[in-house]
Amino acid sequence: MKRFTYELSESWKIAVAQMRSNKTRSTLTALGVIIGIVAVTLMGTAIAGIQVGFDKSMAIFGDDVLYVSQWPWKPVDDWWNYRDRKKIKTEYAEPINRIISATPNSNLVVAVPTSSLLRSVKYADSEVSNVLIRGTVSDYIITSTFDFQEGRFFNELESRAGANVCVIGYDVADALFPSERPIDKSVLINGQPFKVIGVISRQGTFLGLFSLDSIVVMPLPAFQKYFSAKSDSDILVKLKDKTRLAEARDELTGIMRRVRGLAPEKKDDFSINEQQALKSTLDPIKNSIAIAGLFVTGLSLFVGAIGIMNITFVSVKERTREIGTRKALGARRRTILLQFLIESTALCLLGGFIGLTFAYAMCAGIGKAFPSFPIHFSLGLVVVSMAVSILTGLFSGFAPAWTASRLDPVAALRYE
Amino acid sequence: MRGARRPQGGGYSSNANTMNSNQIRPIGPILIDIENITKDYVMGEEIVHALRGVSLQIRSNEYIAIMGPSGSGKSTLMNMLGCLDTPTSGRYEFNGRDVSAMNDDELAAIRNREIGFVFQTFNLLPRADSLRNVELPLVYAGIDSETRRERAARVLQDVGLGDRLHHKPNELSGGQRQRVAIARALVNDPSIILADEPTGNLDSKTGEEIMALFESLYRRGHTIILVTHEADIARHARRTVHLRDGFIESDDGAVAREFEAAAAS
Numbered sequence: 105m106k107r108f109t110y111e112l113s114e115s116w117k118i119a120v121a122q123m124r125s126n127k128t129r130s131t132l133t134a135l136g137v138i139i140g141i142v143a144v145t146l147m148g149t150a151i152a153g154i155q156v157g158f159d160k161s162m163a164i165f166g167d168d169v170l171y172v173s174q175w176p177w178k179p180v181d182d183w184w185n186y187r188d189r190k191k192i193k194t195e196y197a198e199p200i201n202r203i204i205s206a207t208p209n210s211n212l213v214v215a216v217p218t219s220s221l222l223r224s225v226k227y228a229d230s231e232v233s234n235v236l237i238r239g240t241v242s243d244y245i246i247t248s249t250f251d252f253q254e255g256r257f258f259n260e261l262e263s264r265a266g267a268n269v270c271v272i273g274y275d276v277a278d279a280l281f282p283s284e285r286p287i288d289k290s291v292l293i294n295g296q297p298f299k300v301i302g303v304i305s306r307q308g309t310f311l312g313l314f315s316l317d318s319i320v321v322m323p324l325p326a327f328q329k330y331f332s333a334k335s336d337s338d339i340l341v342k343l344k345d346k347t348r349l350a351e352a353r354d355e356l357t358g359i360m361r362r363v364r365g366l367a368p369e370k371k372d373d374f375s376i377n378e379q380q381a382l383k384s385t386l387d388p389i390k391n392s393i394a395i396a397g398l399f400v401t402g403l404s405l406f407v408g409a410i411g412i413m414n415i416t417f418v419s420v421k422e423r424t425r426e427i428g429t430r431k432a433l434g435a436r437r438r439t440i441l442l443q444f445l446i447e448s449t450a451l452c453l454l455g456g457f458i459g460l461t462f463a464y465a466m467c468a469g470i471g472k473a474f475p476s477f478p479i480h481f482s483l484g485l486v487v488v489s490m491a492v493s494i495l496t497g498l499f500s501g502f503a504p505a506w507t508a509s510r511l512d513p514v515a516a517l518r519y520e
Numbered sequence: 521m522r523g524a525r526r527p528q529g530g531g532y533s534s535n536a537n538t539m540n541s542n543q544i545r546p547i548g549p550i551l552i553d554i555e556n557i558t559k560d561y562v563m564g565e566e567i568v569h570a571l572r573g574v575s576l577q578i579r580s581n582e583y584i585a586i587m588g589p590s591g592s593g594k595s596t597l598m599n600m601l602g603c604l605d606t607p608t609s610g611r612y613e614f615n616g617r618d619v620s621a622m623n624d625d626e627l628a629a630i631r632n633r634e635i636g637f638v639f640q641t642f643n644l645l646p647r648a649d650s651l652r653n654v655e656l657p658l659v660y661a662g663i664d665s666e667t668r669r670e671r672a673a674r675v676l677q678d679v680g681l682g683d684r685l686h687h688k689p690n691e692l693s694g695g696q697r698q699r700v701a702i703a704r705a706l707v708n709d710p711s712i713i714l715a716d717e718p719t720g721n722l723d724s725k726t727g728e729e730i731m732a733l734f735e736s737l738y739r740r741g742h743t744i745i746l747v748t749h750e751a752d753i754a755r756h757a758r759r760t761v762h763l764r765d766g767f768i769e770s771d772d773g774a775v776a777r778e779f780e781a782a783a784a785s
Contacts, residue, residue: 106662106664107660107661107662110659110662110663110664110665111659111660114659121647121648125647425643426643426645428643429639429643429645430656430660431604431628431631432602432604432631432637432643433631433632433637433656433657433660433704434628434629434631434632434633434657434660434661434708435628435660436624436625436628436629436660437624437625437628438625439660512605513604513605514599514604514605517604517639517643
């Protein structure tokens, strides 16, 4: 054991001396690992960022809200069974709420009808197209997670009367009112004027796919008056206790069957969706993105590792006589193996350390330049990167070190 | 394993003094016992018989030169004696231990503790100073760094390089380099010193100095095996073995033993 420690420290000394005497070569070789580690680390932060963004996007749906819809939030093979289902009507909200309030100890709080379609929104000469126009009631605010940048949501009175008021998303406000306050201005949708009473603060994008800020929300009666055709409706139902999701789901299923007047033998002709279901659908996609990303960046690290392997082979070749001498002086196979493994590992560790420093600086830079980009540099990542560097060193050093340890001392001593 | 040490200083005898300066000394117990060893190499299609049955006994505190032209099997025999290689057939006992059956790591241990190598090309580590070069066998022997330093410095002192401890090989002359190499060979207190053409890369004057150093080591009780093709160098040894075509052509050690036997009776 003592002998092993001496050999180990001896090997470290040799490795450091070797790197010092071959500065250019060591730097160039380490460069491969540096680039690999930078790529892997940045990919790691990006994946962590995606994870954070994903969770944030999911939070938009609220983990305490059930959605009654025609379609389930998951891929289905038998789509024809869902296509012919009766549409969900906003009118269901009223009987659902009646049943909820009549049920003692109900797990549900309130049902909120929503109806949506895409339209253009105009103000003066500006126009934003493909804006999600949503009609709902004042209770919508209970089921949602957004805040107001300015103004307010419409109240119950406006909601019932179907006043021509609306609340606009951040992107809409930004596009239509670049230099003025949107509050109390009227925007035109389908030629109808709606007075802006609130601006929702920035929500970001949903998984980077579409903006959650390109939205206009208005009272349901007004929506139905002007956009009744071709809209999709859902009923949002708020839970009392999100830990009792299954019970709430069952209760809502029962209520919906009553509302729809389904006979006991009939199947449900609606779907009850929740955030969790969406998550379990999207998680595999997210994971495969992560795996693909890590694989591609891992390849660059692999190329770096091949570089180290190559240079270690060259080093073994160049120092064949030295290996022979060491063997003649009593170095065992293990000693020689260890020596070259440590040399390649030291090189990789150096590369990993420099790469990590670069990656950290780049992350800090990106974080400064794009504050919205969810970048995530963690201690765990540092540990993993260093571990990956060491593993890379061991991996790339093993073949040459093995070759060196197997050298015949006679042949090695005679090598020119 | 280290039972048969060289007799320290004493044991000089004047019984067999017929050969003026090259006295035959009564010698210690048998250190190396080689019996009928052969070594074959495969070179392409051909099998080369480098050694064709060599028997040799070397006793403690001998000074022996192994001579022969190139291709005589001299180098192969040296590799066998140095435990760098194992014979194809035959028996090799080193200090009573059977070497021919040892694996690589056991051979490495024997080389480390029992054999001090001196090479023609010195084979020093270029980036390490004298002290670290001499320490190297002690590292492989598992000796702590303080003791290593101390012993290496003492041996360097012994070979006359006490003021060159921190010089690197390229800062030393050829003769000094070979002295460092000799110090390295001595540092682990080996049973034999195996020198392969130790003066081959030195001018004749420096070569003589190195041979004088070997002479003094011999006088202090070391066992020395010298492999050379130069008769001038071989003359320093007390016994000479000539090899030719993989056989021992002549061995004046046999004569020596006759003298011994005669002296004993």
